Amino acid sequence: MSQERFDNGMEDLKQFYNSARPATSSKEIFQSIQQQKGRSSIQRYWPMLAATLGIFVIGGILLGSIISGGGTEMGQSPGSDELPLTTGSDNEHGDGSGVDTGDDQGETTGDHEDATTVEDADSNAESNDNDTNQPLVVDRPETLTKTITLEGMEEQTTYDLYVSEEFGISSYLLEGVDVQIDSSDQRIEKYIHTELFHFSMTEIGTGSDAITEWEAKINETYQSEGFSKASLENDILEGLPVEEHTLWTAESNGYTDQFRHAIFIQGNDTMYFLEAEFTIEMLEGRFPYAVETFIKELEFHQ
């Protein structure tokens, strides 16, 4: 068959695709982004608003008690009972949920829903004598750099410190990872990379029964989704320091294309379930190392 016939056919098809009637309108896309933006602004700033209102309420009560001659000495300054999680200078994980007592209103950047502003951490910590209010993590560097070998070439990868007060954990997330939190049923944290790779961690309860119960659940769910158990031997995530670890794979059009890791981790008395899924293309890249680093660097705090 001539190359010319193939080229002409492909060129015709290209013209045909390019002349297809648009199914989307740029105006509608833009409007939906604006709506989304409005919603996320409210979600992002409501903790700050709530904290500010709280300060006014507490201030009002204090003022009321002083005026009424209660005479009780109140040693704490407003806002000192809510401290940022980390001490550092360039953490990008702020979402404004920390209470800002200074003039600088702690410009919030990034979308991490669980971290707090860092700028005032030192000054707040200095004014606080109560041990229970110390930052959760004080001795871990803000970033971690690792060298990995991809396709025979060494590559420097940077990970950012991530602290979750609710989970009571800290670890390192690959640069560009965003955190979404779902507390509707069970607490789930979803770690999403810019290129849309993600993995998630769920708090599942206490004791080994929690693992047994969840194993039964995932066996049923994964099998119904077309996954079957596979060997972890020689897998990049083999030998992780965890309670239980199984690998599940699924086929697409006759090829093994999806690789799902089901990992149980124990921290203090709590059990966590971590799920990470890779396509075959992802296995050649940085993402398996991102999960490996997150698990290996995981620390649990009281």
Add this chain to the structure above:
Amino acid sequence: MPELNDRVLIQETLRGNDEAFQELIDEYHLTVERFARQIGIREEDLPDVTQEVFIKVYRFLDKYSRGKFTTWLYSVTLNVAKDFFRKQKREKRKLEKTIQENPEQFYQENLDLTEDAKILHETISQMDEKYRIPIVLFYFHDSSIKDIAAIMSMRESSVKTRLKRGKSLLKKSLEEGGYIYEPRAL
């Protein structure tokens, strides 16, 4: 200088100029839509997928720093589409049906294709995505092998192999009037 213009628009968007982002949408929404359609997104799902791509782009724009904007945009589109397929598979277990039904519907609405183009269209729509995605990017979006490797997070040598196999599948299909031979191993 489209790349330079993209960078200017990105910088402007990051400074809070929403009109700049609107310009980026104007410039690229049809590219995203076409690519999504060509890799198997159904006609009725195209608005949702395209919208989701730009929501992700807007959300992660401050973290995007390297490479061509279009390479990143294709990569985001590919991942949103795959996520969409996975969700559908989980919810309805209809992945195969989804991929195969859509191009048929689109094709039936557009009958003014040459016979060869029809065969090629049908073959591409039924190909394994390992071949379909590089073929679509190379032939219909003028992407280089280097760009395809970056979009698919693969080695350039793997892209070349897949393009070569994909092309021979298409040629074979043309020769045999639409018969599709799918190799079972990479």
